[in-house]
Amino acid sequence: MRGRVLLAASVLAAILVTATTTVVLLLVEPTASKAEAIKTGGLAGGAVVALYALWLNDRRRRTEEARHQLESDKAADERFARSVELLGNEADQVRVGALHALAWLADSSPRYKQTVLDVLCAYLRRPFSHPSYTQQADDPEQATTDEAPDADRERQVRLTAQRLITDLLPWGMNHDPRAYHLDLTGASLEYLRLEGRRIGRLTARRTRFYGVTRLGSLQASKPALFSGATFLGRVDMRDARFEGGISFQHATFCGEVAFSGASVGTFIDVETTSPERHTGAIAVAEGSRIAGDPATWPLAGLPPSPARAGA
Structure with a gap:
């Protein structure tokens, strides 16, 4: 009419x-x-x-x-729901395919990226253990374990999830302005690699890091929380920038930690034992809040304490 x-x-x-x-x-x-x-x-x-x-x-x-966009959004929603459903499939190859489908969806539909990252993190938060973790926690790949085929297959699925998380985060010339958050609370992670990535909040409370953990040149605009985490292998934090602050409260370091060039702003919580083996120091921005005894940690940029000044 x-x-x-x-x-x-x-x-x-x-x-x-x-x-x-x-x-x-x-x-x-x-x-x-x-x-x-x-x-x-x-x-x-x-x-x-x-x-x-x-x-x-x-x-x-x-x-x-508008009609095509509506149909595209509907198809994306259906693909997302189906992929999440397939993550519970018994076949490891089906779960790997579902992870790749979610990653493809995050790349093709940016509105899904944070949601897909949340799903991948949720998958990694599922309870998991592998015999190599008890044999050689600092380098599980070097352990010989042939008696746990089911754990081996699940391990490959989880390594795929970790790799896809790394691939989805912006880095280098990718100028995505959004800050994506990762919640890996209580997860068992193996050879985690986030070097050079840009993220928002990183929550890794009570997380167990097996093998080498690579966080070099990481840029975190929100707090990075490693409270109660256990680093069972080497940790590389060289040139990392934790602008939103970092917490090592009650964290445990079993291997060498590289702090050279790392910096932190807003706050730092070092209420724990400093790594026995470390290189370099963390530069603390002026005005940052400090919890714990900074004298026991490799921190740089701090004003001299009265005791040190008197000495």
């Missing part, structure tokens, strides 16, 4: 413009022929109809685009 009214209005407007233009031309240019005046008026009226046709085509185009 609305379309018919608009069409009728455009026709009437065209007729009015044609008549008005013709009359004005005849009044302004008395010497002009009536045929020329009518012809010019007709062109003006036709222009009105043409403008209406262009508007109508643009409206139809926008409507079609």
Whole structure:
């Protein structure tokens, strides 16, 4: 009904413009022929109809685009739901395929990226243990374990989830302005690699890190919480920037930790035993809150304490 009214209005407007233009031309240019005046008026009226046709085509185009977007969103929602469902499949290859499907969805539909990261983190938070963790926690790949095929297959699925998390986070020339958060509370992680990535909040309370943990050049704009975490292998934090603060409260370090070039702002919690083996120091930004005894940790940029100043 609305379309018919608009069409009728455009026709009437065209007729009015044609008549008005013709009359004005005849009044302004008395010497002009009536045929020329009518012809010019007709062109003006036709222009009105043409403008209406262009508007109508643009409206139809926008409507079609909206319909396609709606269908695309619906298909993405269905793909997401199906992929999450397949994460509970007994076959490890099906679970790996579901993880890749979720990663593809996060790349093709950016609105899903944080949700997909949440799902991948939730998968890693599931209870898991592998015989190699007790044999050689600092380098599980070097352990010889042939008696746990089911654990081996699940281990590969989890390593795939870790790799996809790393791949989804922005780094280098990827200028994605969003800060993505990771919640790995209580997870068992193996050879975690987040070097060079940009993230928001990193929650790793009571998390167990097996093998080498690579956090070099990591940029965290929100707090990085390692409260109660256990690092069973080497840790590389060189040139990492923890702008939102970092907590090592009650954390345990079993291997060497590289702090060279690392910096922290806002706050740092070192209410725990400092790593026995470490290189470099963490530069603490001026005005940052410090919990714990900074004298027992390799921290740089701190004002001298009264005791040190008196000495």
